[in-house]
Amino acid sequence: MTKATLPAWASQRVSRRHEKLIQVVLFLCAALSVLTTAAIILVLLGNAVYAPGAKKAFFEQVSLWEFLTGTHWKPVDGPAGRFGVIPLLSGTVMVAVIASLVSLPSGLGAAIYMSEYASPREREILKPILEILAGIPSVVYGFFALKFITPYILKPALGLLGLELGTFNALSAGIVVGIMVTPLIASLSEDVIRSVPRSLREAAYALGSTRFDVSARVVVPAALSGILAAFLLAFSRAIGETMAVVIAGGQQPIATLNPLRGAQTMTSFMVHASTGDSAADSISRMSIYAIGIALFVITLTINLISGWILRRYREVYQ
Amino acid sequence: MSGQNAPEKPATSFISGADQLIRRRLLLSRVFAWVCRLATYSALAVLVVLLVAIVYSSIGRLAPDFVTNTNSTNPAKAGILAGLWGSFWLILFTALFSVPVGVGSAVYLEEIAKDTFLIRIIKVNLANLAGVPSIVYGILGYTVFRTSAAALAVLFDGKHVIGVLGLFKVRLSKLPIYEDNVLVGALTLTLVILPTVIAASQEALRSVPSSIRVASLALGATRWQTIWRQVIPAALPGISTGVILSTSRAIGEAAPLIMLGALTYTSMCPGSIDSPVELLTKPTQVLHAPLDQFTAMPIEIYDWSKQPDSRFTQVASSGIVVLLVVLLSINSVAMIVRHYASRRLRW
Amino acid sequence: MPTISPGSVPPSVAGVDRNLDMSAHPASIQAKHLNFFYGEHQVLFDVSLTVPERSVTALIGPSGCGKSTFLRTLNRMNDLIEGARCQGEIFVEGQNIMDPAVDVVLLRKHVGMVFQKSTPFPKPIFDNVAYGPRVAGEKNRSVLADLVESCLKKAALWEEVKDRLTSSAMSLSGGQQQRLCIARTLATNPKIILMDEPASALDPASTDRIENLIGELCANYTIVIVTHNMQQASRVSHQTAFFYKGKLVETGPTMKIFTHPSEKQTEDYITGRFG
Numbered sequence: 001m002t003k004a005t006l007p008a009w010a011s012q013r014v015s016r017r018h019e020k021l022i023q024v025v026l027f028l029c030a031a032l033s034v035l036t037t038a039a040i041i042l043v044l045l046g047n048a049v050y051a052p053g054a055k056k057a058f059f060e061q062v063s064l065w066e067f068l069t070g071t072h073w074k075p076v077d078g079p080a081g082r083f084g085v086i087p088l089l090s091g092t093v094m095v096a097v098i099a100s101l102v103s104l105p106s107g108l109g110a111a112i113y114m115s116e117y118a119s120p121r122e123r124e125i126l127k128p129i130l131e132i133l134a135g136i137p138s139v140v141y142g143f144f145a146l147k148f149i150t151p152y153i154l155k156p157a158l159g160l161l162g163l164e165l166g167t168f169n170a171l172s173a174g175i176v177v178g179i180m181v182t183p184l185i186a187s188l189s190e191d192v193i194r195s196v197p198r199s200l201r202e203a204a205y206a207l208g209s210t211r212f213d214v215s216a217r218v219v220v221p222a223a224l225s226g227i228l229a230a231f232l233l234a235f236s237r238a239i240g241e242t243m244a245v246v247i248a249g250g251q252q253p254i255a256t257l258n259p260l261r262g263a264q265t266m267t268s269f270m271v272h273a274s275t276g277d278s279a280a281d282s283i284s285r286m287s288i289y290a291i292g293i294a295l296f297v298i299t300l301t302i303n304l305i306s307g308w309i310l311r312r313y314r315e316v317y318q
Numbered sequence: 319m320s321g322q323n324a325p326e327k328p329a330t331s332f333i334s335g336a337d338q339l340i341r342r343r344l345l346l347s348r349v350f351a352w353v354c355r356l357a358t359y360s361a362l363a364v365l366v367v368l369l370v371a372i373v374y375s376s377i378g379r380l381a382p383d384f385v386t387n388t389n390s391t392n393p394a395k396a397g398i399l400a401g402l403w404g405s406f407w408l409i410l411f412t413a414l415f416s417v418p419v420g421v422g423s424a425v426y427l428e429e430i431a432k433d434t435f436l437i438r439i440i441k442v443n444l445a446n447l448a449g450v451p452s453i454v455y456g457i458l459g460y461t462v463f464r465t466s467a468a469a470l471a472v473l474f475d476g477k478h479v480i481g482v483l484g485l486f487k488v489r490l491s492k493l494p495i496y497e498d499n500v501l502v503g504a505l506t507l508t509l510v511i512l513p514t515v516i517a518a519s520q521e522a523l524r525s526v527p528s529s530i531r532v533a534s535l536a537l538g539a540t541r542w543q544t545i546w547r548q549v550i551p552a553a554l555p556g557i558s559t560g561v562i563l564s565t566s567r568a569i570g571e572a573a574p575l576i577m578l579g580a581l582t583y584t585s586m587c588p589g590s591i592d593s594p595v596e597l598l599t600k601p602t603q604v605l606h607a608p609l610d611q612f613t614a615m616p617i618e619i620y621d622w623s624k625q626p627d628s629r630f631t632q633v634a635s636s637g638i639v640v641l642l643v644v645l646l647s648i649n650s651v652a653m654i655v656r657h658y659a660s661r662r663l664r665w
Numbered sequence: 666m667p668t669i670s671p672g673s674v675p676p677s678v679a680g681v682d683r684n685l686d687m688s689a690h691p692a693s694i695q696a697k698h699l700n701f702f703y704g705e706h707q708v709l710f711d712v713s714l715t716v717p718e719r720s721v722t723a724l725i726g727p728s729g730c731g732k733s734t735f736l737r738t739l740n741r742m743n744d745l746i747e748g749a750r751c752q753g754e755i756f757v758e759g760q761n762i763m764d765p766a767v768d769v770v771l772l773r774k775h776v777g778m779v780f781q782k783s784t785p786f787p788k789p790i791f792d793n794v795a796y797g798p799r800v801a802g803e804k805n806r807s808v809l810a811d812l813v814e815s816c817l818k819k820a821a822l823w824e825e826v827k828d829r830l831t832s833s834a835m836s837l838s839g840g841q842q843q844r845l846c847i848a849r850t851l852a853t854n855p856k857i858i859l860m861d862e863p864a865s866a867l868d869p870a871s872t873d874r875i876e877n878l879i880g881e882l883c884a885n886y887t888i889v890i891v892t893h894n895m896q897q898a899s900r901v902s903h904q905t906a907f908f909y910k911g912k913l914v915e916t917g918p919t920m921k922i923f924t925h926p927s928e929k930q931t932e933d934y935i936t937g938r939f940g
Contacts, residue, residue, distance in 0.1 A: 019542040029422035033444050043461045109357025137570025139616045143623045148371045212347035240451025242573035274577045292457045303449035533784035538774030539800040
């Protein structure tokens with residue numbers, strides 16, 4: 001049937017060109033995120049791996065092997081410069097591990113308490129408190145670690161054991177980063193624990209289990225992979241955490257696993273280097289991009305693994 | 319058993335015949351509950367300790383003149399005014415950029431897009447962007463936005479820039495464009511919070527029941543009319559709560575701004591505007607502010623906490639108090655919106 | 666010989682003659698050889714049905730028989746479901762609505778729909794009724810006011826809400842909400858109204874009002890109603906179509922279907938042997 005024979009009500013096709021235009025604009029908004037990712041990758045690669053033009057990229061001056069295996073990080077221009085990422089990596093991992101030791105038990109405990117024990121009223125109070133804790137800026141935690149946790153809690157406590165603690169130390173930085181990511185673990189784990197079906201709990205109670213048996217022997221094991229995903233996400237967040245570590249952790253790139261000394265993480269090096277006054281295309285400046293790639297790749301990998309685990313977990317219970 | 323008068327347990331009862339084992343299990347259960355409760359309430363304790371410690375150490379500097387003074391090398395005079403104004407301009411522009419783009423993306427992904435390969439890529443990509451450390455956005459901002467701003471500054475150097483604002487033209491003569499300006503910072507922060515803004519808006523849109531959409535379409539509304547007249551109004555409280563909360567996150571961000579080369583020590587407010595009245599009385603300055611250099615509250619706090627002079631500890635604490643008060647008031651606005659909206663709208 | 670006694674069929678609502686042979690009436694909707702798929706799963710098999718003008722056609726059958734799917738093809742609401750596919754032809758007033766040249770937005774104005782669950786918009790009563798005309802571009806306030814009044818009157822709701830047109834539609838009772846949805850549909854000036862179990866969520870008194878309303882509306886509108894309630898089908902419709910497992914088993918004047926069904930399946934369903 002041709003358009004001419006359409007009855008009036010069906011043929012008065014209103015011009016909806018502006019709707020098409022709106023759709024295109026909205027699509028561009030959504031596509032901007034892809035552009036952002038592309039830009040991040042291009043910027044990092046374009047300065048670290050291969051730079052077009054006269055500028056020399058970081059890895060055109062330092063070998064990948066030296067970068068990955070070198071145990072000295074001394075980002076200065078000229079022959080004295082040493083670019084081994086191990087010290088920064090060890091600092092980062094140390095802070096993230098300390099943060100996990102703090103956040104995993106407390107976050108998981110909070111998640112279990114809120115999903116299995118707390119009354120709805122109590123939960124209504126606790127949830128916003130955790131949200132506030134998560135909303136406090138990183139600088140504040142850094143300041144708290146440097147001016148309060150280190151001098152008034154850690155120093156006296158370690159002093160009793162006869163241990164000496166630096167003003168800047170990985171321990172206090174790790175502790176506050178742990179406090180920061182606790183709400184993340186708590187809320188993600190709580191979601192995961194809640195998605196364990198009621199029937200499983202009821203079956204366990206019917207077999208004469210105590211609450212502990214149900215929580216620790218039935219619910220948590222059933223939710224384990226989801227909790228692991230939450231933990232990984234928090235770990236990656238801890239790796240990327242910056243200001244708290246910059247303020248409390250110090251700026252000494254030493255390959256050590258002693259948390260009582262200062263340590264430099266990848267992020268705190270980046271802040272440190274960008275506040276220095278080396279020239280824009282000097283190798284010390286370009287090293288920021290190399291560290292940026294390392295940070296990006298590490299966090300992305302952990303996030304992808306976490307997302308993959310979480311998807312598989314959801315498939316089990318849906 | 320404690321009391322001497324306790325009756326002899328009948329050996330046959332299956333409950334009180336309860337052996338040590340059951341009692342131990344119940345004890346374990348109770349201990350476990352207390353451990354979990356302790357873990358939860360220790361979060362509250364940390365929050366209280368943190369707030370008390372910071373308020374306590376701010377005593378000595380926290381006074382009205384702390385918010386009316388700009389920074390100074392003298393800790394008794396140092397104030398946060400420049401940071402307050404810097405944060406104000408940053409958030410203003412960050413919100414201006416991120417709200418339309420973020421809500422637009424969410425509307426596209428939730429209401430318009432079909433489940434194609436490209437859309438799935440966009441969704442996976444958004445989830446991953448949310449996990450990128452904010453400092454990486456700082457590198458991006460430094461390399462892309464700051465460099466572009468520098469190029470623009472060269473382009474306009476020495477020439478007269480004509481800014482058109484509404485109906486009147488303002489001559490911005492000899493106003494330099496800085497490469498580390500407010501807009502560069504706001505664009506970077508926009509990228510940082512965009513994934514969160516999108517996710518929050520998507521969630522709000524998802525909570526609108528689909529019956530509303532179907533009913534609207536059945537009445538002969540187009541897809542866009544349905545979105546604009548029904549879905550967005552219904553999702554608005556949720557969207558605004560989510561947007562406010564994610565934007566407020568940008569107020570506390572320091573790392574990407576430091577990467578950009580934001581000023582750590584300055585006594586100048588952007589556009590030299592240092593009181594709200596001047597927003598109205600100095601239109602030229604208002605136009606200049608986005609292109610001016612800036613600092614922000616978290617950056618000043620960082621700078622103060624690095625100072626060896628211990629009196630700056632008071633200054634940093636005072637700065638934190640101001641920052642937290644600003645954050646808390648913004649968050650309570652979000653809570654109020656959520657509270658009233660949940661009362662008004664019931665499905 | 667009637668298989669079921671006519672006395673057991675409840676009396677019809679005013680305005681509906683269930684013995685009328687509608688075949689002579691001009692057709693409003695003609696579905697021809699309709700097949701419908703959700704992905705690989707076929708839900709309608711070769712359905713052909715003619716709906717006469719200004720009459721009520723009831724679609725009955727057990728759950729999952731395809732009656733709702735059929736109803737939703739008539740204003741192409743199924744387009745909204747991803748993976749849905751339709752073959753065959755549906756003529757609405759002589760126009761094949763499966764034709765890609767047909768604008769679904771205009772089609773839906775012409776073929777209104779009322780849903781099982783009342784779906785008032787969370788807005789004032791007035792805005793609910795004025796929504797259709799407004800999205801069609803009507804801006805004149807007094808035109809809208811007249812239209813809202815006449816539609817609410819047609820939907821027998823005017824007397825109950827005339828003093829509170831600005832209060833939220835959510836404040837109405839379930840039955841009032843459903844009549845509001847009918848008024849809202851009338852405001853788009855349709856020729857055909859599709860009703861998907863419009864009274865199944867309502868109490869008996871509200872159901873009664875809706876049924877009487879259908880009897881009044883069919884003087885001016887063609888109505889197709891899906892219902893689970895056979896009593897209701899027999900009360901409100903001129904014509905009844907019985908669906909079973911995606912096939913149209915039988916169609917005819919309501920009185921005939923309820924007293925002399927020609928198919929065994931229809932009789933079994935109507936006498937309550939299954940479904």
